[in-house]
Amino acid sequence: MKSFYKLCAHHLALVLFSGAYGLGAALPPEAEVQGLYEGVGKNAGVEYKLEARVVAQGNGNYKVLLRQFAPDGKLSRIELAGKTAGDAITFSGKAGAEEWTGSYGNGSIRGSFGQGGSFDVKRVEKKSPTLGKAPPPGAIVLLDGKNFDELVRANGSEWYLGDKSQDGWIVWEAPLRAIGPKEPSEWPTPERPLPPGWKIGKERRQADVVLGIGDDGSIQVPRGGMNSRREFEGSFDLHVEFMNPLMPTQHSQGRGNSGVYLPNGDEIQVLDSFGEATYLGGGCGGLYHYKDPDVMEPIESLKGKPESRFTLASYPPLTWQTYDIQYRVEKRDGQYVGKPKVTVFHNGIKIHDNAELRNNARRGRFHFQDHGNPVRYRNIWVLPVGQP
DSSP: OOEEEEEETTEEEEEEEEOOSOTTSOOOTHHHHOEEEEEEEEETTEEEEEEEEEEEEETTEEEEEEEEEOTTOOEEEEEEEEEEETTEEEEEEEETTEEEEEEEETTEEEEEETTTEEEEEEEEOOOOTTTTOOOOTTOEEEEOSSOOTTEEETTSOOOOEEEGGGTTOEEEEEEEEEOSSSOOSSOOOSSSSSOTTEEEOSOOEEEEEOEEEOTTSOEEOOTTOEEESSOBOSEEEEEEEEEOOOOTTOOGGGSSOEEEEOTTSOEEEEOOOSSOOOSTTOSTTOBTTTBOOSOEEEOGGGTTSSSOEEETTOOOTTSEEEEEEEEEEEEETTEEEEEEEEEEEETTEEEEEEEEOSSOOOOBOOEEOOOSSOOEEEEEEEEEESOO
């Protein structure tokens, strides 16, 4: 257990760290099954390319969104449901009159469909082409896991940081008080925590939790979110790396929710949108509440419903993803002209091309939103563009 003293106003709070759920806990079984699969299907001498998104739904259940590419390029969509019984995970569904069945084993799903058709897809792990991209000369590093000078907690709290073994440790507080007609002549210090006239109060409370810094320099977004310390204006390039948690029983906005707020106040949504639908602009990479990414995919079974599409750019939860954001503003005679425009790449895929934002250009801070979900961030930097 570690302890230190937190000084504020006219009392000193004793702060203790104690153990709780941490980074080293075992992943749920769904983590080994959910994900992106690629392979082939064969029927009547014809071979089809297959791409499958296996999406964990909780309690051993899954949905599978298959995309089948014929030799002539024609795309067909098939949906399967998966369930777990003992050690077996099986899948079934229909595409028109054809029955599809399959089973999972050792990172693959194999099965049959129609009259004599077969398929075999294997789990693959994609990596963004800009993952780990180093900040270029002139860039301002907001987060590298070593120096937190450029990043502050949005609620004004101090950072409680430790190594990954301390992630989730609880920060406890007990007040120290002095009562008198004027300011105490001596204040508590770590070397002398109870000078004359000071007493420990009876209150005890959980004040915060420790954020464990991963070996890769990542941290979980803290309570209340985090802001850039300095304000920014003008054009810039922003690089952000994030990882959504696996929350299989949650859907839509409850599934790995966070967000990257730009200096003008517009938000680029962060969400687990791997095979999961939500409302307009609410999915990963969406300009929040008004524009979807340009690579949306329909879910046929949800056709006609308000939430019926997901973005193909999203990777599965527990996979590191990237945003590379080109934010451009125009000035004439020292005044902003029009609204900012952004070109955004999500995992190297262009999802917005010179899209106009909703809010006017202004000076402001970056904000990384806390939405109550354990989203992790790392390697965040911003490069001012076209500025002296």
